[in-house]
Structure formats: structure tokens, C-alpha cells
Amino acid sequence: MPHLHDLYRTAVKMLGDRARAEDVVQEVYLQAWKSFERFTPGTNCRAWLYKILIHTVHHERRGWFGARVVPDSQEVLDGASYTPPIPEQIMEREILQAIETVPPDYRTAVLLADVEEFSYKDIAHILNVPIGTVMSRLSRGRSLLRERLAEMARSYGLSKGGGCGA
């Protein structure tokens, strides 16, 4: 099942929860199975599965989080006006933490483009948004990721400076 692991990992990052990601991925395959007649032969099967994943995750989020879902808030957007330098050293754990703090729509776009390496056109299809929206979400998402990483680097720097190192 060549796409399963990628779908699962994307789902984990989108939901921040492994157990729910497992359920979501299972649901994706069940949905794909049921709606196979809507798959156009010759088109990108992987993109089709991701489209179902996005739909399933949105549905899942609505069901689980209810009112806790924060629509991509304007403050977050407005905050992302400065692009800090990328730290020289990036730990795996930090980058995984950082991406989870990026609001869902931006995070999803970044995961699809920079991890799954879908084209902008495929992402527009998967997310069902215009390509311009994909580009702005990517730009914002990458910016926010950089900010979080820079914040983390700064906080580690401060703690070291504070004499906590051993």
C-alpha cells in the first residue's frame, strides 16, 4: 500500500493525534473504496486519496473539536509580517512541534507542497481552492514555520544564557 504511510503521517501532522490519524486513514480508504466510480482513470490516484484525506480530516475536526477549531485567525496572519532567518541547527523534534503550531489551512498546504511534493495545481485540486490561494497559504505557512523555529531557537538561546546548561 504505497500511499498509506504518507497519508498516515500527513494525518498525524494535520490532527496532532496518532490514534485519530489511524482512524482517519482507514476512513480514507473506505471512502475511496466506496466512491471509486468518481475516480477518473488516468488522473493522479495519490492526489485523489489526499483529496479524500483532507475532506475526512475536515469532517473529523468538526466532529471532535467543535467550537475549538480556530479559523485561520487574522491576528496570526497579521503577525506574520517579518521573516526571520532560518536557524542553522534544526532538531527533528523542534520542527515537528513548530509545524503543529501553524494554523491548519497553512500547515496542510505546507505539508502537501514541501513534504508530499505535490504541484501547486494538484494542491489546488486537493484543497478545492484556487491556485492563488494555495500560493498565499504556502507563503504564509512557511513564514509562520520560520517564525516558530526562530522563537524556539531564541528561547533555547535564552535558557542557555540563563545558566541552565549542564
Next chain:
Amino acid sequence: MSDGHFSDPACEAVLRQLDAYLSHELTDEVRAEIERHLPGCSQCADELEARGRLRAHLKAAVRAQPVPEGLESKVRNAVRGTPQAQHARWRAGWYAIAAAALIVICLALVNLWRLSRTDSEEAILRKTTGRMSKVLNVGLRDHLECAVRRDPKAPAAPAAEMADELGPDFAALLPVVESKLPPGFRVVSGHRCWAGRRQYVHFIVMSGNKVLSLILTRKQPGEWFDSGIYQTGVDRYQVVGFESHDDLAFVISDLDAQQNLQVAALLVPAVRDYLAAHQG
């Protein structure tokens, strides 16, 4: 995004495009412009390197996350359902084929495509391994020995001759096959033949210069498909295998994988119904 630490307008223009550059989303002209700028601008070159590094880190970190061991079988089981459900789904005709085709396309493609065209039949057959592939080879052998060797310019056999060669058990399958084929495909031969010491019922179908076989043969011990229909690509041939109670059936061609599967999806329900009705 704003990049306040780059003040040169040329740099600003390049920086706006750097991510699209990394994603191969730029036109050749814009790409060339950026590539002209980078060697003379260490700031932009460093920024490109840093963005590329960030992406590589992110990709590696996400992909390093462990996947639960049982996930694949959990999903497979969910999709396949219980044996009873599976049986019911098979009876649902196209729906079942579509589902199985999905599994074939998306989950279980074994791609040994694009190997040398000059390989001998035995070399082609050796390219598959494992039990499932051996079962798929049962049909592939006959296709290679019978359909591929056939003179492609030979005229189609008259229907009466085909019916005669197919014998009373399978003569009535000929119109069924003909009715299911997509436009442009026609049966040029229907006969019984022997290959590798087993007997086959063989329909040879042509579309332009493409040759497709529908092949049936009695199951032998150890020959079965685990769940419905299987597909593999061996050399330049695409093989779809499925089964009825007593028989193995194959759709094999030099069409591409999708096309072969589409033709198979049209043929499988009718062939299964036919075999079920003529069992024993």
C-alpha cells in the same frame, strides 16, 4: 512575506520567487532569471540554501515518524470486510470490480514495467517472484506463447470457426466478450490452446496494434488469488488475474496499466457470471 533584510529590488523580486523556484513551479524564463542572479548574490544564494534546508528537514522529520505496525492490515481488513461481505460485494458486479480495481491501482501495484523489449518469454516470466506472481504467470505464459506469436496482420477468424474451436462449453462466451469490449476492440481469435502443459481457453482481442488476451484455465492446487483481482506489470505486459470457483482468468495486454484494467473491469463481471453459470 516581507524580507526586510534584503533591500535591493532585484533581490526582493528573486526572494518572492525562491519557494516557487524550489518547487519547480516557475516558467523557464523566470527560472533562468533567478539562476542568472544567484551566482552574483551571496545573500539570495544563502537564502535559497536555507529554505531548501528547512524543507529537507521538515520532509525528513515528518517522514521519520513511525507508522503503527498493524495499520496496513487494519486498513486492508476494513476495506475487504468480512468474507460474507466480500462475497456480497462480488455479487454486486461493477461496484465490486471498481473496488477491487481501486485496490489494484492504489495499493498493490507491482511495477516491473519498462524492462528490455528483447527479453525472451522465459526471461519475462522469471521477472515475477512470489506465489501471486506465479499464479499471474499462468496466464502470461499463454499470452506470450499464443497471442504475442500470432501474426498481427492475420485476419480475424470467422465467428463460426471461433465457436467451433472454443467448443460447446465456451462458444457462448464469445458474444458475451464481444458485447463487453470497448469500442475499437475486436475479437480476432477464440480457441482452446496448450501452453506449459496446461489447457487454456483463449480470446485474442486487438485494438490497432495492441494485443489483448482474455485467458481462462482450470485452477490447479495452490493456485488462487487472495482477494478478488490482482494486477502486475511484467516487462511491457500488464496482467490482471481473477478467479471463479474452478477457474483462473486473466486479462493481459500491452496496453498501459490503466487501460488494461479498464478493459478487465468491463470483462470480469460477465466472465465470472458465465463461469459461475457453467460451473462443473
